[in-house]
Amino acid sequence: MSRSLENMTALVTGASSGIGRATASVLARSKARVVLIGRRQSVLEKLAMECGSLASAYPCDMTDDAQLEELAKKIQADFARIDALIHSSGIIKLGRTETAPVADFDAQYVTNVRGPYILTQLLLRSLRAASGQIVFVNSSITRASKTDGRGTYAATQQAMRSIANALRDEVNEAGVRVTTIFPGTTATQRQVDLHEISGKRYDPDRMLQPEDVAEAVLFALTIGRTAEITDLYLRPMLKPLD
Ligand SMILES: NC(=O)c1ccc[n+]([C@@H]2O[C@H](COP(=O)([O-])OP(=O)(O)OC[C@H]3O[C@@H](n4cnc5c(N)ncnc54)[C@H](OP(=O)(O)O)[C@@H]3O)[C@@H](O)[C@H]2O)c1
Helix, strand or coil: CCCCCCCCEEEEECCCCHHHHHHHHHHHHCCCEEEEEECCHHHHHHHHHHHCCCEEEEECCCCCHHHHHHHHHHHHHHCCCCCEEEECCCCCCCCCCCCCCHHHHHHHHHHHHHHHHHHHHHHHHHHHHCCCEEEEECCHHHHCCCCCCCHHHHHHHHHHHHHHHHHHHHHHHHCCEEEEEEECCECCHHHHHHHHHHCCCCCHHHCECHHHHHHHHHHHHHCCCCCCCCEEEECCCCCCCC
């Protein structure tokens, strides 16, 4: 199995932070042309410099339909082919069903479900032409029995899981692979923020590292074309201490 992504163009959403950032770096080291997507232009540009001459920044707000359309047009004009679309953007809002503002539910739906769905739709023709691959970074919360104030977030992740499964049925025959990766707790800015809110001790050594998830993405992209990684669950080796 070759791990080189030479001549491949890979789009990574959420590239300005955490898992998306690590994934962009790992793919760039494997020689892919990486297209870095997120809202914070200066952060993306700095990362593009670090990733080398084959990386470029494409700022876009995933909640804005017009920006998504513009992004897809630009990418299709700037790159001859699109081989991989890796979705790693997203937000989380905590709250109990009885009291959480509906606006928090809407914000998560628009960012975590609607935006990735629209971008996938817009790029599907190019992905088909390249016999490409779509990777959704989802969450192991989809199989948790206890969601601890993350019920609406979990609902958005369940939605994305269903969308990925439906999409796979539609595009496999055209040679397009669809992969969902379900990480457990990962040491990113999101967890720093969540630990601050809950008052729990932040212990990154007992979490997955963003690079672990990035390596899983690379594995899914480079496994031989007679196979498709459909669902990949990752969890930290060590349980959090109370
Ligand atoms: N960390 C965990 O424990 C964990 C566990 C399981 C699954 N996940 C999943 O992994 C993915 C990445 O999480 P992470 O921990 O790496 O999060 P993170 O560090 O908070 O990064 C989130 C990324 O999403 C982007 N983003 C947020 N809203 C956006 C918008 N409206 N438009 C465009 N980009 C937007 C952010 O970029 P800008 O701010 O620049 O826009 C940022 O790059 C998420 O889908 C998350 O659900 C995380």
